[in-house]
Amino acid sequence: DAGITQSPRYKITETGRQVTLMCHQTWSHSYMFWYRQDLGHGLRLIYYSAAADITDKGEVPDGYVVSRSKTENFPLTLESATRSQTSVYFCASATDRANSPLHFGNGTRLTVT
Amino acid sequence: AQSVSQHNHHVILSEAASLELGCNYSYGGTVNLFWYVQYPGQHLQLLLKYFSGDPLVKGIKGFEAEFIKSKFSFNLRKPSVQWSDTAEYFCAVNGGGLNSGNTPLVFGKGTRLSVIA
Numbered sequence: 001d002a003g004i005t006q007s008p009r010y011k012i013t014e015t016g017r018q019v020t021l022m023c024h025q026t027w028s029h030s031y032m033f034w035y036r037q038d039l040g041h042g043l044r045l046i047y048y049s050a051a052a053d054i055t056d057k058g059e060v061p062d063g064y065v066v067s068r069s070k071t072e073n074f075p076l077t078l079e080s081a082t083r084s085q086t087s088v089y090f091c092a093s094a095t096d097r098a099n100s101p102l103h104f105g106n107g108t109r110l111t112v113t
Numbered sequence: 114a115q116s117v118s119q120h121n122h123h124v125i126l127s128e129a130a131s132l133e134l135g136c137n138y139s140y141g142g143t144v145n146l147f148w149y150v151q152y153p154g155q156h157l158q159l160l161l162k163y164f165s166g167d168p169l170v171k172g173i174k175g176f177e178a179e180f181i182k183s184k185f186s187f188n189l190r191k192p193s194v195q196w197s198d199t200a201e202y203f204c205a206v207n208g209g210g211l212n213s214g215n216t217p218l219v220f221g222k223g224t225r226l227s228v229i230a
Contacts, residue, residue: 031215042203042222043157050215058217090156098209099145099164102218104156 003027006091006105013081014113021076021108023091029103030096032074034058034066036087037107043090049074050096081112115140117204119221126194126228134189134224136204146187147205147218148178157203163187174198199228 004025013019025032030051035043035058045058047066055066063085065077078085088109092102120135138144148160161172168180178189187204202225205218 033217035220040222043220045217045219048217092157094215096215098207098215099162100215101147101159101162102149102157104158106156 004091004093004103004105006089006108008108009106010109010111012111012113015082016080019078019081019110021078021089021091021110023074023076023105025072025074025091025093025103027093027103028071029093030071031094031100032068033092033094033102034064034074034076035090035092036060036085037090038087046076046089078110081110083112086110086112115206115208115219117206117219117221119202119204119224121224122222123225123227126226128196128228128230129193130228132189132191132194132198132226134202134204134226136187136189136221137185138187138204138206138219139185140206140208142208145207145209146178146180148172148176148187148189149203149205149220151201151203151223153200160189160202194226194228196228196230199226201225 007022033048034046049055049068091105094100116139118137145164147162149157151157163170163180171177201223203223204221207216207218
């Protein structure tokens with residue numbers, strides 16, 4: 001079934017460790033996005049990508065790295081995890097039209113201890 | 114910069130009550146407006162969207178929203194809520210007309226709706 005999948009669903013890691021969250025979509029959508037969801041803040045954009053090898057910072061990019069070597073994959077890496085990065089992370093994809101709705105993955109709940 | 118304000122943090126309603134959730138945005142150009150719903154433990158799903166034409170848009174599950182350009186508002190409504198509408202609701206906006214490229218959505222902080230029997 002076509003869709004957008006995130007892995008892992010849950011992750012617990014220690015402060016200072018590197019963590020990579022995976023996102024894969026089967027629609028061949030041009031755009032992909034990473035948001036984090038925190039109580040009281042709603043969803044905040046971390047990074048997005050308009051196409052393979054094109055990425056841009058969002059509202060809260062510090063401490064995160066992304067890559068997009070293939071259209072279907074958009075991994076998010078926390079280079080050295082901090083407790084403030086404990087959150088639920090959502091990946092989403094969309095076509096290249098301004099009014100295209102986002103299609104969200106099921107999220108990754110990350111806890112940094 | 115674009116911003117979205119959702120006035121209510123938490124709304125509690127009885128079943129069959131009418132619902133209106135406020136959303137105001139700040140953006141100077143052509144806008145595309147969205148409402149998303151997040152049921153407990155799930156990801157966000159599109160409820161409805163507006164990008165042009167009739168300012169009253171109808172979405173899934175009996176929801177509708179009205180775009181009032183002069184008020185920079187896009188309020189969500191439902192005449193009669195059900196227990197299953199218990200969820201978090203997010204308003205979102207991006208800029209650009211029909212022939213514009215995609216720009217990231219800016220989300221409001223969300224409104225939690227609790228419907229009690």
